[in-house]
Amino acid sequence: MNDVGHEVTLLTRAGCGACAPARERLVALCEEFGLELTCIDVDEAATEDPELRAEFGDRLPVVLLDGREHSYWEVDEERLRTDLRK
Template sequence: MPEPTPRLQLLTRAGCHLCETAAETVTRIGAEAGLVPALVDVDEDPELRAEYGDRVPVVLLDGREHSYFTVDVLRLRRDLALGRPPDGGAGEDR
């Protein structure tokens, strides 16, 4: 049986300063919700690199794109508190 997708993921790549900042933020916000985010290097998976490589860092919540380039902190806190997936994609509600 495949392992379940972690609820909170951050897609990153080596040498990405935005990714470093996002990792700190997502780790902190995840801890508030009792979660440890999975940090995933898009360059280690050709499919992820093709899909997300041009806009890392990307926050995924329940396997769906939540935000990219920067972490939408207020929206992420809200969605984690409500226990729901993103409400329509990155960039909304900023």
């Protein structure tokens, strides 16, 4: 269980072939650390936050840890586990 209270967010978009496997890995990892995974579709969010799609839309999926980019295209699971323990 993680007492630090990290936030893990996955940025995705419909039709992204790499997004579903990334989500599955992150759901399992978040459960292990007692965290909730937040998923945001950058295209759906663009009406309220167009900068999100502009910044991350060309390299999805993107994993954010505590609001900062942690990895993209693939989940860097080893690094994420290390960072979640901090």
